[in-house]
Amino acid sequence: MNAFTELLAAGPTVLDGAMATELEAAGVPMHESLWSAAAIASAPERISAVHTAYLDAGARVIETNTYQATTLGLTDAGAQPGQARGLIRDAAELATLAVEEWTDENPGRRALVAGSIGPFGAYLSDGSEYTGAYELTDTEYRAFHVERLNALDEMGVDVLAVETMPKLSEARAVAGLIADETSRPAWVSFQVRREADSLVLADGTAVAEAARWAQSADVVAAVGVNCVEPGLVCPALREIAAHTDKPLVCYPNSGEAWDARGRRWLPDDAGVDWDRLVPQWLGLGARLIGGCCRTSPRDTARIAAAMG
Template sequence: MARRGVSARASGQSPLQAIVKKMASTNDPLPGGATVLDGSMAGELERRGVDMSTPLWSAIALRCAPDAIEAVHTSYLRAGAAILTTNSYQATAPGFASLGLSEQEASELIATSATLARRAICLWRAAHPGPRLWVAGSIGPYGAYLADGSEYRGDYALSPADYRDFHRPRIAALAGGGVDLFAVETQPKLDEAGAIVELMAREFPGIWAWVSFSLRDGRTLADGTPLAAAAQWARQQPNLLAVGINCVPPRIVEQALGVLAAGTDLPLICYPNSGESYDPSTKSWHTGGEHPGIAEFVPSWRRAGARIIGGCCRTTPHDIAEIAHRLRAEG
């Protein structure tokens, strides 16, 4: 993987293109440089009997159901995912403190999320040789810790220093656990994303990251910031390998990708939810009618510039398999 300060960009090759080239060194998993990301962790854990009703959401499984986490990772590898995200989106030291865990115990659990993903890859590759697979350390926003749907509104405010202090322990634990890159995801606020990326560049300079935002609509972050401003910001960050959106309805992805592509030459990433709507008061999802399968949108997303494509909440290994199949067909 290209590291910060290495000449990937200077030579005209983006960090992500370097990753894809390395992944394809034995046999190209997908034509055209597209990479498949995994899908929802929480939904698959729930199907395996894990209670998602606590404020820790899927992170509770790090303590009570680690085998189920590993099984979910394996299901996405079977579906064709080349990047696994760790089950650490809502895993934070303050969150685990509510269970009476010390900061050290919380750090160990967060690091376990990387270990589980890495072990799933090792076991999978032992039986299915092929290109390298990757572990992305999930960094959810402060709003996810609040467990009230704030990541879809961005109606909270901390200072840059407070954001850095909140996110630092999880980032350090994931780095210590051996992630290949960071997934700074479902970010509703540009100032929080900026504080996180600055922290990573300063204290963890050997690890690249992507940032993906939650949106109000196809042109606006969840807190009201123009998406175009986020694109302009992203192009200035030396440690970003991609920028994009996640956990948004599939119908607004193409427009959002167009806004991002107009403002940055970074590779783009998208992993929307199923198209259902979330009710934070009941912690439940509602369909609101029929929705096209997520894979049906893939050709338009590729044309709009997406280079990493996967799924977020309420998507399944079947969805990821369909995405992988559609990308191969589009090759």
């Protein structure tokens, strides 16, 4: 049993929340295509501060700021290939150092680092991680993801977070790559939507099919959904749990919708009723619960309180 599976076996665990939201609040500009990944070079101290804020709020797993940090995206933005790989390692180091400093200040408490692996759609920077409107071969997916994956593995992250996956084909390719290239566990979380009376991945694949695949994939230690509106979490977890007995993961966004053309989040004033929803998610088998886009350490503290 590895550190991540041990953590989940010990009971429900709190995951962190959005990085870009907090960086923007601190005045860090977002890059048009790299988004928060640009801050690895421009504002590393702010990234460290966000990691620490989530740990102080109750998160026991924090993600590296590498969701949109790929060698292809970084080189497109002007970095040399070696610099791009170095920036991904730097992001992992920032998270690791934040955990080390926090645990030094909080003896007896433990936290882990998850290496964030976003989909090819995030690189496209056109909102297609919410639609799955792209198609690569297994070989092409592997070529796109391999250098980020290897950099995170080299830096010793505890688990790999394969997240916001809109396509089962891409999730399969990345999980296969992880199994071939590392000895680390992964969680896979999908982007899902309603279609008539059923739930499907963003590209139309049945959630049930994705859950059955996760059950059969040894490298997948946990499976679930992320960056969905909170109201989708319960039906998604029910459907996934019907086809796998693996621990479930959920970290919804704030309920706001992403406007890809305007490159902005459309406000939703309702907020998230964490006190009501978190116990429901726990009851459905969720063992890793956090927030995604537009959530903050304040939300993390409410999640932690609701988990008891």
